[in-house]
Amino acid sequence: MNIYDIAEIAGVSIATVSRVVNGSPNVSEKTRQKVMAVIEKSNYTPNIFARGLGLDSMKTIGILCPDISDAYMSEAVSILEKGLHNHGYDCILGCSGDEREMKVYHTELLLSKRIDALIMVGSAYAEKGEGCLEAEYVRQAAEKVPVFLINGYVEGENIYCFYGDDRQGAYDVTAALIRRGKRRILFLSDSHTFSARQKMEGYEAALSEAGYPILGDLKFYARKQVQYVKEMLLMHKTLEFDSVFACNDTLAVGVLKYAKAKGIKIPEDLSVTGYNNSKMAVCCEPELTSVDNKVEILCNKAVDGLIRVLEGEKDVRQDNKIVCEIVKRCTTDF
Amino acid sequence: MNIYDIAEIAGVSIATVSRVVNGSPNVSEKTRQKVMAVIEKSNYTPNIFARGLGLDSMKTIGILCPDISDAYMSEAVSILEKGLHNHGYDCILGCSGDEREMKVYHTELLLSKRIDALIMVGSAYAEKGEGCLEAEYVRQAAEKVPVFLINGYVEGENIYCFYGDDRQGAYDVTAALIRRGKRRILFLSDSHTFSARQKMEGYEAALSEAGYPILGDLKFYARKQVQYVKEMLLMHKTLEFDSVFACNDTLAVGVLKYAKAKGIKIPEDLSVTGYNNSKMAVCCEPELTSVDNKVEILCNKAVDGLIRVLEGEKDVRQDNKIVCEIVKRCTTDF
DNA sequence: GTGAAAGCGCTAACAA
DNA sequence: TTGTTAGCGCTTTCAC
Numbered sequence: 001m002n003i004y005d006i007a008e009i010a011g012v013s014i015a016t017v018s019r020v021v022n023g024s025p026n027v028s029e030k031t032r033q034k035v036m037a038v039i040e041k042s043n044y045t046p047n048i049f050a051r052g053l054g055l056d057s058m059k060t061i062g063i064l065c066p067d068i069s070d071a072y073m074s075e076a077v078s079i080l081e082k083g084l085h086n087h088g089y090d091c092i093l094g095c096s097g098d099e100r101e102m103k104v105y106h107t108e109l110l111l112s113k114r115i116d117a118l119i120m121v122g123s124a125y126a127e128k129g130e131g132c133l134e135a136e137y138v139r140q141a142a143e144k145v146p147v148f149l150i151n152g153y154v155e156g157e158n159i160y161c162f163y164g165d166d167r168q169g170a171y172d173v174t175a176a177l178i179r180r181g182k183r184r185i186l187f188l189s190d191s192h193t194f195s196a197r198q199k200m201e202g203y204e205a206a207l208s209e210a211g212y213p214i215l216g217d218l219k220f221y222a223r224k225q226v227q228y229v230k231e232m233l234l235m236h237k238t239l240e241f242d243s244v245f246a247c248n249d250t251l252a253v254g255v256l257k258y259a260k261a262k263g264i265k266i267p268e269d270l271s272v273t274g275y276n277n278s279k280m281a282v283c284c285e286p287e288l289t290s291v292d293n294k295v296e297i298l299c300n301k302a303v304d305g306l307i308r309v310l311e312g313e314k315d316v317r318q319d320n321k322i323v324c325e326i327v328k329r330c331t332t333d334f
Numbered sequence: 335m336n337i338y339d340i341a342e343i344a345g346v347s348i349a350t351v352s353r354v355v356n357g358s359p360n361v362s363e364k365t366r367q368k369v370m371a372v373i374e375k376s377n378y379t380p381n382i383f384a385r386g387l388g389l390d391s392m393k394t395i396g397i398l399c400p401d402i403s404d405a406y407m408s409e410a411v412s413i414l415e416k417g418l419h420n421h422g423y424d425c426i427l428g429c430s431g432d433e434r435e436m437k438v439y440h441t442e443l444l445l446s447k448r449i450d451a452l453i454m455v456g457s458a459y460a461e462k463g464e465g466c467l468e469a470e471y472v473r474q475a476a477e478k479v480p481v482f483l484i485n486g487y488v489e490g491e492n493i494y495c496f497y498g499d500d501r502q503g504a505y506d507v508t509a510a511l512i513r514r515g516k517r518r519i520l521f522l523s524d525s526h527t528f529s530a531r532q533k534m535e536g537y538e539a540a541l542s543e544a545g546y547p548i549l550g551d552l553k554f555y556a557r558k559q560v561q562y563v564k565e566m567l568l569m570h571k572t573l574e575f576d577s578v579f580a581c582n583d584t585l586a587v588g589v590l591k592y593a594k595a596k597g598i599k600i601p602e603d604l605s606v607t608g609y610n611n612s613k614m615a616v617c618c619e620p621e622l623t624s625v626d627n628k629v630e631i632l633c634n635k636a637v638d639g640l641i642r643v644l645e646g647e648k649d650v651r652q653d654n655k656i657v658c659e660i661v662k663r664c665t666t667d668f
Numbered sequence: 669g670t671g672a673a674a675g676c677g678c679t680a681a682c683a684a
Numbered sequence: 685t686t687g688t689t690a691g692c693g694c695t696t697t698c699a700c
Binding site: 253 | 409416426560
Binding site for chain 3: 360361365
């Protein structure tokens with residue numbers, strides 16, 4: 001069943017059928033009804049390829065993330081999908097993993113699908129450092145379609161960034177810890193992404209301002225796995241700390257498990273804060289103080305910006321920073 | 335840049351360019367190299383719409399799930415995406431929510447994208463009961479493309495089902511509980527999906543076999559939210575139970591929180607088992623005994639079946655049941 | 669081994 | 685208000 005069949009049965013031209021299908025006002029009510037009846041009866045759906053060929057758009061947004069099984073990213077994708085769908089866009093999903101090569105590959109793959117815009121979720125899609133070319137492929141993608149980064153930052157034309165102010169978030173936590181008399185604050189991270197660097201900066205800034213030294217051995221890197229964190233911490237017997245700033249909730253839960261194993265009291269003997277305020281934070285025991293970086297707000301803002309860009313608006317903000325909020329629960333006493 | 339440009343620059347016809355792009359053997363090595371050089375230099379990518387128009391396929395699989403932010407589903411989608419991608423297929427994602435109307439709508443939306451096959455993740459896409467028409471839209475979808483259900487079951491032509499044997503899983507847990515002398519086993523669920531019904535059946539079967547009555551007040555329904563479960567349980571003061579079979583880990587963690595609030599000892603005074611063996615199970619305290627329903631195996635089998643179906647194989651099994659496994663941790667003493 | 673040309677199903681500019 | 689028609693970029697016979 002194609003547009004010709006419908007036109008023939010309805011006794012009109014294909015142009016009229018097209019008009020009806022696309023809701024053009026230039027059709028008499030009578031013809032519209034006649035055509036609609038035929039369409040319904042014959043269960044006709046326009047061929048999306050042919051339409052795409054003509055319009056060079058399929059109203060489809062590419063979403064790329066390193067790993068959709070990650071709680072933070074799946075949450076983000078969920079919100080994005082809903083928002084985009086509300087605006088008549090569909091999503092095509094790519095999971096790139098963390099290797100740069102695969103990120104480049106998946107970006108091009110998505111681009112080859114003639115998506116209308118590209119959203120990259122996660123701070124893995126960002127520049128490593130000043131003047132670094134790590135994210136050059138992001139800029140290249142932006143030459144073809146507008147690119148939106150959730151929780152990442154790359155400067156460039158046609159690139160729009162939405163991220164939580166993780167620097168401030170980490171600063172706030174560290175400062176609060178210091179005020180409560182903590183002196184050896186462990187910075188626990190699992191990566192060197194944009195977001196992780198921001199957190200590190202905030203952590204260091206708070207330390208410096210208070211006149212405390214930044215100690216290399218208090219920066220601890222581990223895999224994002226509860227059991228792994230616990231074991232690593234257990235192994236490093238010489239490592240001493242009175243509090244932990246973890247870059248995500250999983251790491252923080254690992255610390256909780258470590259404390260439990262060693263019989264350390266939380267928060268009396270050890271303060272722990274996580275990051276992301278995920279479901280995990282209320283699932284562990286004691287429940288975790290965590291920084292909420294507002295994925296929902298971030299994603300909704302991004303969708304909003306995306307729609308505006310695609311509608312041709314010129315003055316859409318490219319740099320969108322959102323404040324994070326510490327959600328206090330039971331693993332800290334500030 | 336389109337195929338005509340390339341043809342012109344390379345000094346060949348578009349047919350030859352097409353052959354080169356599609357790896358046809360009927361091109362001389364010399365011409366191939368010449369054309370390839372031009373393609374590389376001009377950064378040409380074939381227009382996927384035009385190609386789709388001709389072939390009526392875009393090598394794209396539609397994946398539908400109620401909610402991608404759910405841990406179980408995002409895990410499944412992650413595995414599916416990887417598997418499909420390895421076979422040269424891309425994914426387009428739809429999140430339908432739980433309302434039937436929206437499920438139908440999203441199914442049709444995906445179908446209208448001319449996907450090559452449809453995967454539905456989650457037992458929300460299944461038949462409610464015997465001879466029920468609830469899942470008629472699944473059968474309708476199957477008239478257009480092969481449909482694959484992960485953790486769901488709908489009988490019909492062109493429908494392939496992959497699900498864990500949740501009946502057996504629930505039976506095993508319940509039977510183990512009974513053997514340990516438990517008499518009032520709470521069946522805790524958040525839905526009436528295919529999977530939930532299977533679990534209920536297993537639960538009841540074990541009870542009946544042991545000669546115990548099936549008590550209506552021991553079937554408890556709650557929202558899938560830790561805090562909610564805890565509060566509901568706290569509210570129902572008259573409800574007595576010595577063990578809990580929860581249909582997923584979130585519910586089980588809710589029970590843990592309830593026990594903590596009431597000072598009930600686990601597993602001594604209360605046995606708790608979850609389902610799905612998700613990350614949550616090792617994040618809570620004490621760590622949760624949980625039934626592993628093998629998403630990874632399920633999804634990989636599904637991908638395998640899908641590829642075989644799309645390649646035209648005729649004898650692909652439609653009904654694929656996988657055995658689940660109880661992962662024992664600290665919330666039970668069997 | 670290569671090219672010419674006929675679709676694929678739709679949109680939109682133009683004519684009527 | 686409606687119809688005619690020229691693309692959109694590619695694949696694929698069918699000749700050569």
